[in-house]
Amino acid sequence: MNINxxxxxxxxxxxxxxxxxxxxxxxSFEREEAxxxxxxxxDTIHRKKLPVxxxxxxxxxxxxxxxxxxxxxxxxxxxxxxxxxxxxxAAIPAIDTLRTGFVSANTVxxxxxxxxxxxxxxxxxxxxxxxxxxxxxxxxxxxxxxxQLGIKDFLTTISTACSSSANAIFYAARLIKNNVLDVxxxxxxxxxxxxxxxxFNTLMILDDEFCKPFDEHREGxxxxxGAGYLVLVSEKVAKTLNKKPYCKLSGYxxxxxxxxxTASSPDGTGSYLAMKGALERSGLATSDIDxxxxxxxxxxxxxxxxxxxxxxxxxxxxxxxxxxxSFTGHTLxxxxxxxxVFSVLAIKHGLIYxxxxxxxxxxxxxxxxxxxxxxGQNINHVMSNSFGFGGNCTSLIFSGTYI
Amino acid sequence: xSIYIRSSACISPQNTxxxxxxxxxxxxxxxxxLKAIEPDYKxxxxxxxxxxxxxxxxxxxxxxxxxxxxxETEMPGAIITGTAYGCLEDTVTFLTxxxxxxxxxxxxxxxxxSTHNTVAAQIALMxxxxxxxxxxxxxxxxxxxxxxxxxxxxxxxEADNILVGGADEMTDTSFTILSRLGLYKRWPVSNxxxxxxxxxxxxxxxxxxxxxxxxxxxxxxxxxxxxxxxxYKPESLEDIERRVIDFLAxxxxxxxxxxxxxxxxxxxxxxxxxxxxxxxxxxxxxxLGNYKHLCGEYPxxxxxxxxxxxxxxxxxxxxxxxxxxxxxxxxxxxxxxxNHYQKIYHSLMxxxxx
Numbered sequence: 001m002n003i004n005x006x007x008x009x010x011x012x013x014x015x016x017x018x019x020x021x022x023x024x025x026x027x028s029f030e031r032e033e034a035x036x037x038x039x040x041x042x043d044t045i046h047r048k049k050l051p052v053x054x055x056x057x058x059x060x061x062x063x064x065x066x067x068x069x070x071x072x073x074x075x076x077x078x079x080x081x082x083x084x085x086x087x088x089x090a091a092i093p094a095i096d097t098l099r100t101g102f103v104s105a106n107t108v109x110x111x112x113x114x115x116x117x118x119x120x121x122x123x124x125x126x127x128x129x130x131x132x133x134x135x136x137x138x139x140x141x142x143x144x145x146x147x148q149l150g151i152k153d154f155l156t157t158i159s160t161a162c163s164s165s166a167n168a169i170f171y172a173a174r175l176i177k178n179n180v181l182d183v184x185x186x187x188x189x190x191x192x193x194x195x196x197x198x199x200f201n202t203l204m205i206l207d208d209e210f211c212k213p214f215d216e217h218r219e220g221x222x223x224x225x226g227a228g229y230l231v232l233v234s235e236k237v238a239k240t241l242n243k244k245p246y247c248k249l250s251g252y253x254x255x256x257x258x259x260x261x262t263a264s265s266p267d268g269t270g271s272y273l274a275m276k277g278a279l280e281r282s283g284l285a286t287s288d289i290d291x292x293x294x295x296x297x298x299x300x301x302x303x304x305x306x307x308x309x310x311x312x313x314x315x316x317x318x319x320x321x322x323x324x325x326s327f328t329g330h331t332l333x334x335x336x337x338x339x340x341v342f343s344v345l346a347i348k349h350g351l352i353y354x355x356x357x358x359x360x361x362x363x364x365x366x367x368x369x370x371x372x373x374x375x376g377q378n379i380n381h382v383m384s385n386s387f388g389f390g391g392n393c394t395s396l397i398f399s400g401t402y403i
Numbered sequence: 404x405s406i407y408i409r410s411s412a413c414i415s416p417q418n419t420x421x422x423x424x425x426x427x428x429x430x431x432x433x434x435x436x437l438k439a440i441e442p443d444y445k446x447x448x449x450x451x452x453x454x455x456x457x458x459x460x461x462x463x464x465x466x467x468x469x470x471x472x473x474x475e476t477e478m479p480g481a482i483i484t485g486t487a488y489g490c491l492e493d494t495v496t497f498l499t500x501x502x503x504x505x506x507x508x509x510x511x512x513x514x515x516x517s518t519h520n521t522v523a524a525q526i527a528l529m530x531x532x533x534x535x536x537x538x539x540x541x542x543x544x545x546x547x548x549x550x551x552x553x554x555x556x557x558x559x560x561e562a563d564n565i566l567v568g569g570a571d572e573m574t575d576t577s578f579t580i581l582s583r584l585g586l587y588k589r590w591p592v593s594n595x596x597x598x599x600x601x602x603x604x605x606x607x608x609x610x611x612x613x614x615x616x617x618x619x620x621x622x623x624x625x626x627x628x629x630x631x632x633x634x635y636k637p638e639s640l641e642d643i644e645r646r647v648i649d650f651l652a653x654x655x656x657x658x659x660x661x662x663x664x665x666x667x668x669x670x671x672x673x674x675x676x677x678x679x680x681x682x683x684x685x686x687x688x689x690x691l692g693n694y695k696h697l698c699g700e701y702p703x704x705x706x707x708x709x710x711x712x713x714x715x716x717x718x719x720x721x722x723x724x725x726x727x728x729x730x731x732x733x734x735x736x737x738x739x740x741x742n743h744y745q746k747i748y749h750s751l752m753x754x755x756x757x
Binding site: 003044045046078109115118120122124125134137139140143154155156157158160161171174178180194199201202203254255256257258259260269273388390392 | 487488492497498499501505507511514515523525532533534535538539541548551558559560576579633635747
């Protein structure tokens with residue numbers, strides 16, 4: 001075991017409301033086109049009232065793209081599409097000879113199917129198609145995808161609400177550092193469900209307009225769906241690649257806010273500790289960070305806590321920062337995976353993503369988020385924040401590399 | 404580096420919690436479901452909070468708090484849980500209301516407490532613990548994934564006194580659905596007679612077991628957690644045997660060094676064939692024990708198995724209720740647990756005397 005060894009990013013895969021793969025995301029970002037719109041896939045009373053960021057493919061279309069049975073949970077289809085893209089992108093030579101794992105995250109597993117099952121079940125508990133509830137568990141999503149990808153050496157699933165994927169990524173990196181694996185596909189997936197839509201609606205944190213993260217007049221988040229994965233490899237495997245790895249995962253930290261089950265502490269204790277811990281792990285100073293991909297949900301509470309924590313840590317020199325949730329909506333358990341992909345792309349192409357719809361600076365943070373799409377910037381170190389219910393706060397840092 | 408179990412606590416369908424003799428009297432259940440015996444939660448949780456907490460949260464929090472108390476530790480260095488099903492009671496409550504109330508006028512509490520990380524989060528909240536906090540939700544190896552995380556944190560010198568636990572609840576709804584999926588026996592049986600029935604299906608169970616792990620030696624440590632391994636979809640019985648042998652060899656052991664093998668026999672003939680065959684082949688010279696007649700079958704039952712193994716090491720007593728085959732005398736110094744969940748997820752844990 002060498003905990004000081006580096007773990008490299010060798011492949012990327014992503015699907016969300018703004019694209020079905022990495023290339024489509026880059027185009028949407030450059031065009032500054034957000035993915036929110038009316039609900040079209042779910043049968044809910046919130047149609048036309050609450051905008052969401054849907055992947056623009058029906059369940060059957062998604063399953064077909066993924067190569068899965070038509071009645072598969074969206075969560076699994078999304079996961080397989082993005083994970084396969086990442087694995088193909090990495091194109092690891094002689095992968096059959098390596099120990100490969102799949103560490104995936106999600107928050108509600110096959111809930112989109114369970115919702116159908118329960119409609120019949122609650123009227124008569126001998127009714128309801130069992131096929132619709134068989135893969136309810138979060139772990140089932142991971143298992144289905146691992147089987148399709150032919151991964152057997154190690155698989156597990158993490159669920160820490162909205163920080164799930166970020167925790168999956170750094171757990172996978174630690175599996176490599178601890179010499180359990182050579183290669184890991186890590187990230188997460190979540191589909192839109194009535195369960196989560198109504199859940200967040202009861203908390204009164206959904207914006208009925210397109211969300212405005214880090215804006216003084218923000219009114220809540222828009223839910224989204226998608227999946228995002230990185231292929232992580234050991235130093236040894238990185239040297240065998242036919243192309244240069246994108247970057248390395250240089251820092252990570254998981255801290256708990258320990259304040260409230262759903263609300264963030266006013267001073268953003270958990271967020272502060274996560275960012276500070278990730279910096280310490282990477283050996284970098286705040287001035288080394290070239291871009292922060294914010295958690296930035298657009299809720300008054302999150303953005304205030306996150307902004308306060310950033311001020312406490314970074315003042316007076318703030319790097320460019322933005323919330324890409326202004327494009328993708330909040331994809332919950334998938335968000336850390338999506339945003340890890342965006343962070344890596346920021347290093348690869350020198351990108352700063354705009355924080356769409358930003359107008360008015362927040363009281364808590366004396367700086368504006370990035371407003372324009374920029375490319376060709378010198379971006380070497382990117383911090384990605386993911387914070388969730390249960391006080392679960394995780395920050396990752398990706399760093400360019402010259403291997 | 405060695406990893407030690409500093410303390411443990413377990414809420415289960417047996418009298419395993421608090422100041423009780425180690426499985427001295429076994430509780431009999433007739434049916435196909437074993438329910439956890441719940442302690443007086445007021446000792447562990449503010450009574451105002453108890454009312455709002457679901458079964459799994461109460462079990463998890465109480466077992467965690469008792470484990471810390473047993474380990475004379477106020478603040479753990481990390482909190483890690485494993486749960487396959489998560490907070491089922493709250494999930495079903497919220498889902499049912501969405502359907503029955505047609506998505507209108509829903510109270511948020513059930514949703515708030517439905518996330519899989521609620522148990523780990525509530526422990527952190529009660530302790531004001533800002534340290535590493537993670538939750539694994541991978542079917543039959545949820546607990547093992549959490550345990551692996553804890554051992555890696557110790558290896559990395561990242562934290563000490565790591566609180567790690569496995570918890571799952573059985574609700575009336577999940578029992579009905581899992582019964583329809585054919586997991587349980589079609590006729591009522593006694594858990595004391597579970598392995599003799601020779602029919603398909605098992606008995607459902609539930610529980611929460613927590614452990615405090617450290618790399619520091621101490622006379623009060625319960626046992627050493629020597630190693631852990633999970634196997635996904637092994638190819639054959641020979642493959643399982645080979646991997647068990649390799650696992651032991653990596654720890655400089657052979658099967659002859661194992662004083663007791665505790666297997667996850669569940670009474671389901673469709674699943675027990677693996678154990679029966681291993682008991683006649685690789686494990687043929689070993690003392691054997693079972694545990695699922697005590698706690699029932701559930702995805703994190705291996706946490707109960709670890710609690711059982713570590714307490715056998717600590718007390719030197721193999722409770723009569725556990726014994727399947729006893730050929731060698733003496734207090735066990737090395738115990739191997741071997742469990743598989745639905746033949747898909749297999750896990751090995753090696754627990755040793757200090």
